[in-house]
Amino acid sequence: EVQLVESGGGLVQPGRSLRLSCTGSGFTFGDHSMSWFRQAPGKGLEWVGFIRNKASGGTTEYAASVKGRFTISRDDFKSIVYLQMNSLKTEDTAMFYCTRGYNSPSHWGQGTLVTVSS
Amino acid sequence: EIVLTQSPGTLSLSPGEGATLSCRASQSVSSYLAWYQQNPGQAPRLLIYDASSRATGIPDRFSGSGSGTDFTLTITRLEPEDFAVYYCLQYGSSPRSFGQGTKLEIK
Numbered sequence: 001e002v003q004l005v006e007s008g009g010g011l012v013q014p015g016r017s018l019r020l021s022c023t024g025s026g027f028t029f030g031d032h033s034m035s036w037f038r039q040a041p042g043k044g045l046e047w048v049g050f051i052r053n054k055a056s057g058g059t060t061e062y063a064a065s066v067k068g069r070f071t072i073s074r075d076d077f078k079s080i081v082y083l084q085m086n087s088l089k090t091e092d093t094a095m096f097y098c099t100r101g102y103n104s105p106s107h108w109g110q111g112t113l114v115t116v117s118s
Numbered sequence: 119e120i121v122l123t124q125s126p127g128t129l130s131l132s133p134g135e136g137a138t139l140s141c142r143a144s145q146s147v148s149s150y151l152a153w154y155q156q157n158p159g160q161a162p163r164l165l166i167y168d169a170s171s172r173a174t175g176i177p178d179r180f181s182g183s184g185s186g187t188d189f190t191l192t193i194t195r196l197e198p199e200d201f202a203v204y205y206c207l208q209y210g211s212s213p214r215s216f217g218q219g220t221k222l223e224i225k
Contacts, residue, residue, distance in 0.1 A: 044217075044219045045154070045205055045219075047213060047215065047216070061212045064119075102214075103152075103167070104152035104164060104207065106164040108161035108162060
């Protein structure tokens, strides 16, 4: 069974950094591209970015709202994808989800909540 | 960036009725469109991908149609568990983008 488990969320002050992790199991992690999405409280879904698998170059793409502040990386040996978030803003407050795939992902984690507040 | 506009914003129907949800793209996404269902406090659930293909385990009362810029999600014979928020997602180009959602509520 495919499982994705996010961790690392919490309360952080504006301007600080936070790193989220997403651990995958039940599939060959290195074969798949991985994505991050988020959802602000009471709002709609927003794509954050993705990282392709190594066979596709391992390259990344980001939403304009996070480009230059967020970085996605992966450790295929540990089956983990990371979301490094720097220079956090109050508007980054959201539930963050990781998914397997980068087109129409069918497997989502349960999410980890990030709250940016002073 | 491709903007997706969903309509209506809210749809009030009764169990057993049929629902038609619309998603319009600001430019062509070919058939690279998916539909998701989300219940409060839960992660989104993939219903339809490639505009008209049902995801694994999705009942056949859910169907998708369209291509280019106009897409429809049709739900026949609404069940109580179908009342949720529905989002369309385009993956024809980056950045990926979602519609703002349609809330399907019980009348």
